[in-house]
Amino acid sequence: MNTDPKVLIVTSAFGDGHMKVAEAIENSFRRRGISRITTLDLFAVVHPALNELSRRFYLNNTGYTQEFYGLLYTMTSKMRPEQFMGRLIHSMGKRKVQRIINEIQPDIIIHTFPYLAAAELASTTGSRMPLFTVMTDYVVHGRWLHPQTTKYFIASEDMKTTLMSAGVAEEKLVVSGIPIREAFEQTQDREALLRKHGLSGDRQYLLLAAGAYGVLSDISSLIKRVLLQSSFDVIVLCGNNHKLRAATGELFQENPRVHILGYTEEMQELMCIASCLLTKAGGITLTEAMAQALPVIVYRPLPGQEAGNAEWLSGQHLIEIARNEEQLVEQLQRLEHTAYRDEREQHMKVFSRKSASDAIVTEALEAIKLRQPSVPAAKSMLVEGQAKTIHGYY
Template sequence: MNPNPVVLIVTSTFGDGHVKVAEAIEHSFRSRGINQVHTVDLFAEVHPKLNELSRRFYLNSAVYAQGLYGLLYEMTSGMKPRRALGRLLHSMGKRKVQKILDDMRPDVIIHTFPYLAAAELGEGTVSGVPIFTVMTDYVLHGRWLHPHTMKYFIATEGMRQALLSEGIAEDAVVVSGIPIRQAFETYQDRELLLKKHGLCGDRRYILLAAGAYGVMSHTSKLIETVIAKSDFDLIVLCGNNHKLRTAMEELYQENSRVHLLGYTEEMQELMCISSCLLSKAGGITLTEAIAQSLPVIVYRPLPGQEAGNAEWLSRQKVIDTAHNEEQLIDQLRQLEKPLYRRERIRRMKAFSRKSSAEHIVSEILNAVEQRQPFAGQAKPKIVEGQVKTIHGYL
């Protein structure tokens, strides 16, 4: 096997989770001395206008058309890659994808987002480069599936059974857990972090996370409920939604129990400080909280994959889900009981899978090593400025 293979990680900026998973996998490759790793928002490259339109629909539907998004999600959940809808979605921009692959000549392609045009191009393209998929939720959707995928890396044994029922070969399914950044699996001193963020050690904090784009609905109502019905203070993350942050500042700037922030790269530190996460049900955020043994309440999960995540993890008694204000108040009071908290934390520790990114990278390298060499073809040198990645141009 090439000791320094070219790795292409296909991701997307629909939300923040797909990029975070890609970053965790890229970091694991680089920690092994494999430095030709390129993380690309492939759909944005081949269809920038359609990508932006789709992204805006996704973000706006989270606020204004949740039912419509949920309906579309359910209607497409059973889609098959060889039927009309699957072929349409996976073939969009196929020629431009072919050009990118011809320029880059990857030895490995890894999907952290289900835009599978590289798989649709077929086994005979790019010398049959092996293709892997890392799923970023706790529920299965048909859009992730493709017969040219060599291995699927998934969160749970339940998802494994779902894949097997779809006809996926048993040796193509690996229960790895969802990869997260290393910082979430590293011990941090809470007292030092409290001082760093200017917070009081004798107060308990709820971390209210509205998502990377601040799309969590009823943020003001949630703040009011927590302040009125519990002794917790709040750290409120408004993401990149500057309008939301401005509105919250007008309401709570003078309230000493409410600490308002925008988007942060210090999520792991704020989780370490907090006693509870009150959040959407994005697969990555939930996985990060579980790794930190931070009790979670999901409030009114969005229809689609987030509702699926919340429902599945709640059934396992790993997190709590509140569908209305009354349930939220009840769960806040439960979390104030030491016995209940200890049981939730115990379940989270038992559920969490450590070093998922390292496990995935090891499996991929082993799988690639067992394949035939690159057919002896010389790889053309990538010209600077040729292919755009998440981190800039190559």
């Protein structure tokens, strides 16, 4: 077996967490001594203009855009790769993808984003290169499926049942959990972190991912309601939304119960400090919170995979959904009671799967044993800087 195989991880810089999953898998490979890893936003390389248009559409926070996205998501959720829409999506840019694969000559391709041009190529070339797909949500969508996929790594037994009903062979399915970075699976000293961040151990903190939501009026109204009707203090994460941070800071600068932060690389520390997370329903963020046994409230989940994630996890009694401010306050008031909070935390501890990325890497290294020789290299198409992992939060 090749002791230092080449690994290509196909990911994307928009949506929730595709890059974070890729990073977790890459780090797991490196802990095994595997160094020749390329993490690539393949769709952005092959179709930069269309990728940017799609990214802007996805990130648009207007109600009409959200509803239209949800409608498209539902309409395509049952699509199959052999149907017109499936073949169209997976065939886009096949020639460019082939040239990139020829250049990198990977021994395995791992998808953390459903751009499956490599799988579509395998249908015509007969390639036996292992093709892994790591699903990043708690619900199944047809865009992730392709008959050339060697293995699927999924979040739950329910997803396994759904995929088998869709015709995927059981031996292709591994219930690994969703990979997250190692820091979120480690026990941390909460008292030390409270001192580091200048916070009090006598207070309960709501960690509000404000950058995930709309305009300032929504955020300020939420914060005021939480302060008025619950005992929670609020840590507000504004991400790279500098306008939101400045305006929120101006409104609450005299209030000692509100702590305004911008972009942070210390999300795992803040999750350890917090008593509740208020966030969107991205699969990765929810998985990180559950690994920390941090109670989660999803506020007004967006149509599409986020609504699917929220509804499935809520049905398993793992998270709460609040569709308005009144429901949010009611759920926070319940979390003020230790017995209720402990019950939620116990559900998460039982459900959470540790070391998903290590399980994927173990399967990958086993699959590489059957790898056939790579095809000859071709002229490089990669622009310096495009094959880099994107880090960070919100």
